Amino acid sequence: MKESTLKWESGLSVWLNAMRRDRKAAAGTVIISFFVLLALLGPLLVGDPKAPVGMPLQPPSAGHWLGTTGQGQDVFAQLVAGARTSLAIGFGVGLVVVAIGGLIGIAAGYFGGRADGLLSLLFNIFLVIPGLPLAIVIAAYLPTGPLTLGLVLVVTGWAWNARVIRAQTLAQRRRDFVAAAIVSGESSFRIVACEILPTMTSLLVAQVIGSTVYAIGAQVGLEFLGLGDVSAVTWGTNLYWAQNDAALLTGAWWTFAPTGISLALIGFGLILLNSGFDEITNPRLQMEHAWRTHLRSRGHEPTRSTPVVIER
């Protein structure tokens, strides 16, 4: 128990360090934390998002910060409520997709031979199936709802990750440190989990982040097309209803702009976070950071050739 708190604290301090060095990571952390807190705590602060609270299509005012929808509902309440579903689906799908893809990819790459042949066949088939159209077809047949959407996105999204992880595993398993691990009698599981997997940390993180961005976008896209449960409150249905109520025609920008901007910010924040993770998982990048700072503080830019900074 004590050990795990210690680990957690050191992880936190590593992250704080990375934020201090890297303004991009810091900005990403702030943006994502804001939306995660909004999704977790927001619904306690706003009322029922579906309750009609005023005249329809009222512009932002003191009573309704972001105005009202075509049904006379509070846009801010809907934005906050929608964040919870959309982010949950996004992060959930991102993690599950990489977990499945990673597991299958590593197994294919490490064991090779017939296992590789079968697994590769499987994910190659999934790769040639066009994702979004299949997602539309599945979503149209299954009972609508956020869970169905998540499932659809997992089914159509895992194969690409498996492919990349398999290639990376193939490259790593021929390296001498894996041969040394085999000779020293480590089990296959330990070699995969403790020797090969850590070399791919930054790749896995990048995949989780990429898949999350994809999942949030695809989920909103499918719901916007009406393929989700239109009675639920998510960012996708917010946009669906805004479109349904002819927001553009009536000039009611406040019904779609907050959701759109939030979506863009989430994607932006996740990409910024990625650079922070890169630095944490790659010790060499951390060293280069000190080097770059040293050069810049003396008025030099990093160059391809060894820089010459004559000290007087």
Added chain:
Amino acid sequence: MNETLLSIRDLCVDYITDQGPVRAVDGVSLDIRGGEFVGIAGESGCGKSTMAQALIRILPPPAVISRGEALFEGCNLFSIGEGELRELRWKRISMVFQSAMDALNPVISVREQITDTLLAHDAANASETREGAVKLLEMVGIPGDRIDSFAHQLSGGMRQRVCIALAMALEPSLVILDEPTTALDVIVEYAILEEIRQLQRRRGFSVLFITHNLARMLQFSDRVAIFYAAKLVEAGPSAELRRAAKHPYTQGLLRSFPSVHGGIGELSSIPGSPPSLRTPPTGCRFHPRCSLAVDICRELSPELVMYGRDHSAACHLAK
């Protein structure tokens, strides 16, 4: 000997870390003359490879050249731009790397590799280049019919020879050999060094030969420089160093291998291990391991002093 080809003056190289800079090469001055075979020896981590790579500015981050100059054929290697460096590399200074196994591209043949090098720097025509490639291979003792081989079809020694042929391809005036034979057995090592020595005599280029094998180096070099903990501690002609080394570290190194021709003396090793460059010892950096150390060695860092025409050493006790 001829005029000076490369003149290194007061060179300092730092590695920038989170805990501050670490000086890996500290105030080294060294001359290499035209047609000279100069050896640099020292323990692992003493800065010899760092210096060689700093000269052609290929040290990766976090290295920074923080002091000194290197005049090569009249231009300062530390003040020229990226374009001039590109012109200079390989054509005028080339290098054979420590791990030749990895220096060859695995997917193109030896022929392509050599002709690429020739064509990239010279506007020579293709047929001339093809003949040139075969000649180069034969020069380093590989049969011409192996020219279409790929790297994985050659033995380690042959790969190293191909790298040497590549380094000679453009007839540079300086070839840097960065421990080129470390991965090879002694017989192959000897054969390759002998070939380089003969080529060097015939063509008149200069060689900077880096190794931790002092015996080999004394055997092949005209002049030798000994590094210890980022500093140059002694430099002089091989014969003179072998006969009358001034620095206790050099003397220690010389006692650590047997002489084939001399009598059977007692072999000894230098006690202790090299110091950390982050917190180097005060005074002379060798004093904690030196059996002769006196008070001044602990307090004052010795300057490099000339003894005789070409021989210099940095030791308070040298006479």
